[in-house]
Amino acid sequence: MEAFEKLVRQYDRQVFRIAQHIVQNREDAEDVVQDAFLKAYEKLDQFQGNSKFYTWLVRIAVNEALMRLRKRRTGRMVSIDEDVETDEGSMPRDLADWSPDPEALYGQSEMAEILRKTIQGLPPGFRVVFALRDVEGLSTEETAETLGLSIPAVKSRLLRARLQLRERLSRYFKRRDQKQAQDGAK
Amino acid sequence: MTCTEFLAQLDEMLDQPVAAPLRADLEEHLRGCEHCEITLNTTRKTIEIYRSHEIYELPEDLRDRLHRAIRAKCRKC
Numbered sequence: 001m002e003a004f005e006k007l008v009r010q011y012d013r014q015v016f017r018i019a020q021h022i023v024q025n026r027e028d029a030e031d032v033v034q035d036a037f038l039k040a041y042e043k044l045d046q047f048q049g050n051s052k053f054y055t056w057l058v059r060i061a062v063n064e065a066l067m068r069l070r071k072r073r074t075g076r077m078v079s080i081d082e083d084v085e086t087d088e089g090s091m092p093r094d095l096a097d098w099s100p101d102p103e104a105l106y107g108q109s110e111m112a113e114i115l116r117k118t119i120q121g122l123p124p125g126f127r128v129v130f131a132l133r134d135v136e137g138l139s140t141e142e143t144a145e146t147l148g149l150s151i152p153a154v155k156s157r158l159l160r161a162r163l164q165l166r167e168r169l170s171r172y173f174k175r176r177d178q179k180q181a182q183d184g185a186k
Numbered sequence: 187m188t189c190t191e192f193l194a195q196l197d198e199m200l201d202q203p204v205a206a207p208l209r210a211d212l213e214e215h216l217r218g219c220e221h222c223e224i225t226l227n228t229t230r231k232t233i234e235i236y237r238s239h240e241i242y243e244l245p246e247d248l249r250d251r252l253h254r255a256i257r258a259k260c261r262k263c
């Protein structure tokens with residue numbers, strides 16, 4: 001039990017972050033973290049030790065989070081395959097360059113709000129791949145294993161998630177002077 | 187190399203040291219294509235920004251509540 005508490009302390013922040021990325025709602029994320037750790041505790045004897053504890057735990061948490069999302073939107077199918085058959089973002093449209101230091105354009109909390117709003121617009125199946133791979137730093141292989149996806153599927157979702165986020169962030173981070181120069185030239 | 191081909195390989199530029207022959211092709215395209223250069227740089231920045239900002243922080247009070255709940259339930263099982 002004490003050893004388990006140590007694991008909770010070690011991983012609760014990551015699990016919470018991943019849950020938030022999927023469910024996009026604090027109360028649900030809180031429940032997901034609780035349920036995920038409880039499940040992990042119950043199944044501890046099934047943990048084989050041939051994969052890392054962290055990725056095993058993340059797999060439990062992702063499943064819990066998707067279940068929550070499903071419950072919240074009753075009647076709608078929610079799986080990590082949902083809405084991913086879209087071409088959106090596969091070809092960049094906004095080609096204006098960004099300000100050299102976009103982070104200087106906004107305050108900390110405003111920035112966090114922009115980032116939350118932006119990632120919220122992505123389908124869950126893209127959000128989760130981006131969160132695991134780019135935010136939490138899992139490898140492509142670990143992400144594939146955690147989500148039960150093939151490696152090419154992870155790669156293609158990751159690429160489209162990144163391009164969609166980039167496209168959406170462009171609205172906020174575009175060079176202002178460039179736009180004004182264009183307007184002035186009209 | 188076309189822009190579409192370049193974009194399909196974007197992760198090669200972002201994620202790992204690219205094998206030399208492919209890298210040369212990608213870099214050659216970049217030298218002649220401002221659009222792909224911008225896309226590459228701003229995508230890299232997108233990842234960096236998401237990595238460096240804690241957008242879903244777990245507040246201490248919530249953390250305490252979580253730990254208490256987990257401890258209470260684990261005792262029962």
Ligand SMILES: [Zn+2]
Pocket residue numbers: 188189190192215219221222223
């Ligand atoms: Zn190009």
